[in-house]
Amino acid sequence: MGNxxxxxxxxxxxxxxxxxxxxxQEAGKMTVQLTIxxxxxxxxxxxxxxxxxxxxxxxxxxQLTFITxxxxxxxxxWIHFGSPRLEQIYQYLSKTSxxxxxxxxxxxxxxxxxxxxxLTNICIMYEGKQKKEELLSIGxxxxxxTFLFDMMQRLEKIQLxxxxxxxxxxxxxxxxxxxxxxxxxSYVESYxxxxxxxxxxxxxxxxxxxxxxxxxxxxDSEEETDMNxxxxxxxxxxxxxxTFDIINGGILYLTENFST
Amino acid sequence: xxxxxxQKDQLFLEQLEEAIESNQHLTNWxxxxxxxxxxKATMVxxxxxxxxxxxxxxxxxxxxxxxxxxxxxxxxNGRAILADExxxxxxxxxxxxxxxxxxxxxxxxxxxxxxxxxxxQWIQELHEKFYIPAAxxxxxxxxxxxxxxVTSIDLAKREPHREAILNIDYDxxxxxxxxxxxxxxxxxxxxxxxxKKKYCLLLTxxxxxxxxxxxxxxxxxxxxxxxxxxxxxxxxxxxxxxxxLQDTYLNKLIQxxxxxxxxxxxxxxxxxxxxxxxxxxxxxxxxxxYEKINDFFHGFSSLSKITFLKELCSSREAxxxxxxNSKNEQVKSVNEPLLNDIAALPxxxxxxKLVELIQSFKGExxxxxxEYRATQYYLQWYLDQHHxxxxxxRGGLKKGRxxxxxxxxxxxxxxxxxxxxxxxxxxxxxxxxxxxxxxPWNPMRLEQRIGRIHRFGQKNDVHIYNFAIxxxxxxxxxxxxxxxxxxxxxxxxxxxxxxxTLEINNVEDEFMQMVEESQTVGxxxxxxxxxxxxxxxxSDEYGEEKHG
Numbered sequence: 001m002g003n004x005x006x007x008x009x010x011x012x013x014x015x016x017x018x019x020x021x022x023x024x025q026e027a028g029k030m031t032v033q034l035t036i037x038x039x040x041x042x043x044x045x046x047x048x049x050x051x052x053x054x055x056x057x058x059x060x061x062x063q064l065t066f067i068t069x070x071x072x073x074x075x076x077x078w079i080h081f082g083s084p085r086l087e088q089i090y091q092y093l094s095k096t097s098x099x100x101x102x103x104x105x106x107x108x109x110x111x112x113x114x115x116x117x118x119l120t121n122i123c124i125m126y127e128g129k130q131k132k133e134e135l136l137s138i139g140x141x142x143x144x145x146t147f148l149f150d151m152m153q154r155l156e157k158i159q160l161x162x163x164x165x166x167x168x169x170x171x172x173x174x175x176x177x178x179x180x181x182x183x184x185x186s187y188v189e190s191y192x193x194x195x196x197x198x199x200x201x202x203x204x205x206x207x208x209x210x211x212x213x214x215x216x217x218x219x220d221s222e223e224e225t226d227m228n229x230x231x232x233x234x235x236x237x238x239x240x241x242x243t244f245d246i247i248n249g250g251i252l253y254l255t256e257n258f259s260t
Numbered sequence: 261x262x263x264x265x266x267q268k269d270q271l272f273l274e275q276l277e278e279a280i281e282s283n284q285h286l287t288n289w290x291x292x293x294x295x296x297x298x299x300k301a302t303m304v305x306x307x308x309x310x311x312x313x314x315x316x317x318x319x320x321x322x323x324x325x326x327x328x329x330x331x332x333x334x335x336x337n338g339r340a341i342l343a344d345e346x347x348x349x350x351x352x353x354x355x356x357x358x359x360x361x362x363x364x365x366x367x368x369x370x371x372x373x374x375x376x377x378x379x380x381q382w383i384q385e386l387h388e389k390f391y392i393p394a395a396x397x398x399x400x401x402x403x404x405x406x407x408x409x410v411t412s413i414d415l416a417k418r419e420p421h422r423e424a425i426l427n428i429d430y431d432x433x434x435x436x437x438x439x440x441x442x443x444x445x446x447x448x449x450x451x452x453x454x455x456k457k458k459y460c461l462l463l464t465x466x467x468x469x470x471x472x473x474x475x476x477x478x479x480x481x482x483x484x485x486x487x488x489x490x491x492x493x494x495x496x497x498x499x500x501x502x503x504x505l506q507d508t509y510l511n512k513l514i515q516x517x518x519x520x521x522x523x524x525x526x527x528x529x530x531x532x533x534x535x536x537x538x539x540x541x542x543x544x545x546x547x548x549x550y551e552k553i554n555d556f557f558h559g560f561s562s563l564s565k566i567t568f569l570k571e572l573c574s575s576r577e578a579x580x581x582x583x584x585n586s587k588n589e590q591v592k593s594v595n596e597p598l599l600n601d602i603a604a605l606p607x608x609x610x611x612x613k614l615v616e617l618i619q620s621f622k623g624e625x626x627x628x629x630x631e632y633r634a635t636q637y638y639l640q641w642y643l644d645q646h647h648x649x650x651x652x653x654r655g656g657l658k659k660g661r662x663x664x665x666x667x668x669x670x671x672x673x674x675x676x677x678x679x680x681x682x683x684x685x686x687x688x689x690x691x692x693x694x695x696x697x698x699x700p701w702n703p704m705r706l707e708q709r710i711g712r713i714h715r716f717g718q719k720n721d722v723h724i725y726n727f728a729i730x731x732x733x734x735x736x737x738x739x740x741x742x743x744x745x746x747x748x749x750x751x752x753x754x755x756x757x758x759x760x761t762l763e764i765n766n767v768e769d770e771f772m773q774m775v776e777e778s779q780t781v782g783x784x785x786x787x788x789x790x791x792x793x794x795x796x797x798x799s800d801e802y803g804e805e806k807h808g
Contacts, residue, residue: 005297005298005300005301010294010297010298013290013294014291014294017288017290017291017294018291070317078318080315080317081301081302081314081315082311082312082314082315082316082317082363082391083315083391084391087391089298090295090298090299090302093291093294093295093298094295096285096287096291097287097291097292097294097295098275098279098285098287098295099275099276099279099280099285099286099287100286100287100288100289100292101279101280101283101286102288102289120272121296121299122269123299123303125365126307127366129337130307130308130333130334130337131304131307131364131365131366132304132305132306132307132309133303133304133305134305135299135300135303137296152293152296155289156293159289160289161288161289162286162288177273177276177277178273181272181273185268189266192266197264199307200263200264204263206337210483213483213484213485213486214484214485215485216485216488216489217480217484217485217488217489218484218485219489220489229454229456230484232456233456233457233458236429236458237337237338237339237458237459238337239265240263240264240265241264241265241266241267242264242265242266242267243266243267244266244267244268244269245269246269246272247295247296247299248292248295248296249272249276250276250280250286250292251276251280
């Protein structure tokens with residue numbers, strides 16, 4: 001199961017981190033004043049902004065009232081998993097929140113070394129006659145090659161920021177990002193190779209049967225193009241496939257303490 | 261697992277290095293973390309999980325609909341015939357399947373082929389019920405412009421669309437009213453077969469109308485070879501009648517590619533249909549004109565005679581206009597005095613009854629179905645004279661206008677007067693009364709009318725009033741089709757099967773023929789009684805399916 005995510009908390013974080021003011025908030029309901037950038041990103045009214053800007057005026061970004069308690073659904077925009085707005089916000093995040101380059105925030109008086117890490121959040125998609133997904137969060141130390149798993153959970157415990165802290169310095173990676181990524185990929189590959197894949201066996205069996213049927217159907221016919229088309233379709237539908245999709249990731253500079 | 265293809269992320273490295281290098285497209289921890297959390301919360305972690313249900317909290321799905329979606333996705337791997345009886349929600353099932361596949365990223369590009377009159381409704385339902393944005397085709401669109409198009413097969417199969425569409429790899433094709441594909445020699449059939457598709461849903465309430473080969477043709481679109489080759493199939497099953505399908509090995513095979521929910525197996529059955537026959541008598545003047553027409557056109561093509569008689573049973577206006585506009589020279593030669601007679605008639609007996617009945621409903625919404633546009637106009641005027649508000653609905657109207665009329669009916673008007681085409685493609689569950697001002701000669705069409713209100717979502721019992729005038733053709737229609745065959749008490753699928761076995765394609769034609777070939781009323785009566793008793797015998801054969 002996916003993590004239960006508190007949508008209200010999520011929205012507050014999303015909007016405040018995008019500098020939008022939460023103007024009113026009560027149980028199951030909140031009103032947000034969008035910034036110009038957020039209005040452009042979410043409200044889908046390019047002509048308005050184009051017009052405003054071409055006439056040299058200052059546009060007025062909208063206010064949105066979100067409802068998370070269905071009882072109040074007619075008092076604003078009902079937002080829930082699967083609602084178009086949440087989908088839109090997710091799409092927005094997928095585009096804008098893919099890469100980080102951050103430093104661990106530490107308050108130290110002595111010179112402190114920060115080590116480079118490669119972080120990848122990888123979605124593994126298992127796709128045959130059906131499909132499921134699994135999310136791995138992997139960190140690789142680019143100095144000594146240490147792997148860390150559940151990396152996001154670990155990172156939640158520290159502070160990260162775009163500027164390096166006072167008295168800190170970074171060392172250059174011994175492992176290049178490119179070969180670091182290869183290491184992570186080959187780890188994930190062996191991870192899936194060591195699994196049982198009943199789903200894939202079933203898909204392959206089904207694919208064989210259906211391909212045989214198609215051959216049989218076209219046995220006495222000349223229509224080879226038709227047959228090949230059908231075989232392509234059944235293959236697209238049933239051929240087991242595993243895809244690694246890196247949801248997001250980046251380079252982090254962390255203290256030595258982090259991995260201990 | 262050498263048989264599994266492994267695809268790695270090809271873009272990430274380059275994009276990351278680019279982002280760091282340029283110090284652009286980088287984000288802060290908070291937003292990075294939100295993105296990750298959201299992915300974690302929304303991903304599909306189980307093969308057999310239906311995610312759409314929790315994504316669509318404004319919808320209540322019925323058990324049979326959810327089971328159908330699971331069966332199609334888990335057991336049939338996305339290629340199936342959805343053959344629920346009318347009104348059980350095939351559209352809902354198809355929409356939910358589309359939604360599930362989209363959530364999983366398995367369907368990105370889909371094409372829905374539906375009757376032209378239903379395009380708008382499909383788009384609206386996908387949008388409102390499933391939050392799926394779909395477009396209908398317009399001039400200057402390209403078929404790649406939108407991920408999901410809803411269009412009619414008649415448009416899609418014409419050039420230049422045909423070529424463009426056949427070039428696209430679709431993830432999902434949905435064909436509504438798929439029984440229109442039963443004949444493999446048609447252009448429609450070969451067009452659908454030629455479409456490049458991964459998943460495919462064929463929707464029809466009547467998967468077999470006549471012969472098993474129809475089902476073979478549908479299955480072949482989904483899985484060629486599944487039922488063998490055309491030759492072997494016709495050799496083996498060509499002579500077997502549709503009703504013998506039960507208990508055969510073939511039936512077992514078919515159940516793996518077809519889901520058929522029946523009204524009697526679902527909760528919908530709890531909403532009752534109350535059917536009332538309303539018998540009327542023509543006034544003396546009306547009866548005289550009726551007999552006159554009957555005599556006048558004796559010896560003419562009986563088709564036109566039957567048409568004029570049917571029209572007179574509906575309204576003066578329908579009959580008058582039709583006679584007046586007749587291109588037939590013979591008809592023209594005799595119609596002058598007839599027209600005068602018709603014009604002199606008083607208000608139609610049915611119209612008077614209609615007003616009386618509607619007034620007795622005390623403001624409840626009513627749909628009135630008539631077969632004729634002229635009657636529709638007349639009734640709207642006549643109801644207005646009695647201070648009953650109404651809207652007129654017919655097929656062929658523009659999308660926006662149809663929606664507007666429906667909305668008007670829902671909010672402001674008591675009565676909707678619909679012609680036959682108006683029966684398709686509108687859901688009016690807020691209404692519980694139907695008056696069949698004219699009865700169609702085909703029970704399937706009547707079922708479609710009733711299906712507009714007696715369907716998924718209806719919470720009240722529905723009342724159906726059937727008008728018929730004694731001593732006219734209507735008496736026979738009512739007695740034959742609606743009382744003796746007793747259609748309302750039966751599962752429509754059963755009648756389907758019976759008619760298919762009798763090789764009756766179209767009840768209307770059959771009935772016409774009986775009327776046409778009979779010299780006297782007595783002879784007609786005997787023919788009809790024969791027909792009825794055959795239908796009854798056969799329905800006893802399927803006794804185990806008896807309803808209720």
